[in-house]
Amino acid sequence: MSVLTIKGSGAGTSSASLRHRLAERGIDTSLLMLVPALIFALALFIYPFSYGIGLTFQPSAATQQAWGGGMFANYIAFFKDSFVFDSVWLTMRLALPVAVFNVLASIPVAFKLRHRFRGKKLLTTLVVLPITLGTVLTAQGLLIFAGRQGWLNRFLIQIHLIDQPIQFVNNYWGVVFSLVISGFPFAFLLISSYLSGIDPSIEAAAKVMGANWHQRFRRVILPLLAPGLATTSILTFVLAFSVFPSARLVGDAMGATRVMSLMAFRAFGEQNDYPMASTIAVMMGLIELVVIALVLLWRSSMYKGSSGGKG
């Protein structure tokens, strides 16, 4: 490129500006403006993160004594201490079904709310509203509404459907409810934006060509929506996997909802074992990465191009 420019201009020196000449060599000087941001990222994310990873290889004396393995004692403890390792399964048991439910339940709702109709704004607002509630508020609400003395149980008893209060909270289901309340609006928003990216005339074309709604959905809409579904399920999964406050507030923190983040907090806050806490956090990240990789692998087998755009 640059050789051509020099030849073209006839003389040895180009009359183009410095910026232009640098651009010819693939250097974009405006990228320099990223430097402050990079420094921030380095100081506030990359350094502490690497420090944390470093910590995992400096196990406490107690851990080393209990599990052996020198610098890998923390990891050995993680896999061998069933009390710690079981939390992986407990977390997965919460996060996977919740992510799948949020995505699957969002599809029909997003479909229904796609068209223009009276009251659409109100309905959309109602669906999305829980996103503005914090986890703590949601947990509080669940405890009051669905607790043993809550309205729901009292109502069910009064209409003689049950005679003993059902335990809705402080167990697995309490956390599931809380995760659905906070995760569903999120999944719904993402999926409706993906859905609105599919040109409506594509569906109209399928219709004229003789496809009924089931065929249109399965053969046209679903393949075009698949990349969006993958992204949405990754995001809702990660959201649910890192659950902490609701697992403690509406869950059974020492039993069915002893999730990984609780274990990390326990190691850090109660046992003052920073290296073990870091190890659990790093393993959390790794497990999330594995799930994300699997979803992306599935996604890469699907159509990836544009979905026709909003015409």
Place this chain on the structure above:
Amino acid sequence: MTIAASRFESLELHGVGRSFGGRSALEDLNLTVRAGEFIALLGPSGCGKSTALNCIAGLLPLTHGQILIDGKRVDTVAAEKRGFGMVFQNYALFPHLSVEKNIAFGLQMRKISKSEVRRRVAEAIALVKLEEHATKLPGQLSGGQQQRVAIARAVVVEPRLVLMDEPLSNLDAKLRLEMRTEIRRLHQSLGLTTLYVTHDQEEALSMADRLVVLREGRVQQVGTPQELHNGPANWHVADFMGYRNLIDMDVTTVGAATVTVQDNGFALRATATQPVSVGDKVRVAIRPEDLMAVSEVVPVHSGNTTQAFVSVVEYHGREFAVGVTTPGGQSLYVRSDHAPVVGSTIELTADPARVLVFPADLVEASSPSTQERELAEVRR
């Protein structure tokens, strides 16, 4: 050639109308289409032509009227069961399916055997000359190729009726001309019945057997290209048929064959399309090529002459397109075999038979936002 249209005798539209939230986009459309005809729906944007097409396709429910094929109602049949083919303005190809699979889609929906599907798809691909692109995705094709796929996809199912919604408007000028011929060729060789929506009168005149001119949801005129070209029913149709000069004038004398119209001294003899009387306000329509500057080669035609100031001169190869201003300040476009001097006065002449006089009052309807509503409705 084994792809051929399914036969029917006639498609009838009886008082078809469609309104959106109290505003009517299409009113009282009556039309009988015979099998094998190529009908163009012509009109400016927002005139209801796309609404009409979507109603016939079944993508929009009718608010009034009936659609019948051989006496049987089809407007109550769901879009997917009408057995029509449709070509969309933006092609609407399935972006995740290859060319072959796009074309096969309609056949698969009809539960046709695999070998038969393969044979007919291959035939349709050959028909639109896309053999070497059969396995590509639509995104890898050019606009013209995508349009061919859309056409192949519409005709491969041997539809009773092919609906085309401004199929060429996204293509460049050269390709548009090629595809025009291509569509006409397919129409004839496959024996299709085609309803073609366009806003381009040249396209409509060159392709269609009959034209339907729409304005503000109402039919203005139905006829063959010749009928519309030579005898537009009102000045709106005239405007669409290339009568670029539309001037408001007064009738001064009414003769046996011709009338005289004038505006501030700019006077011409003309032909009245409807009875007029002296003093009427009328709108006069003349094609630029019928209003010539007088020269040695162009004599005054039957004594019909008038004068105007030259304001713009454009070179058009064989001749000059000249913009002139009448003494009354109205702009006209005329043709000249020489380049007149800008600012000078030239003498113009026209055949009285080609100067058409229309009543000035055409029912004016309100704002043209119908198309937006139309689009919003289709996207449901």
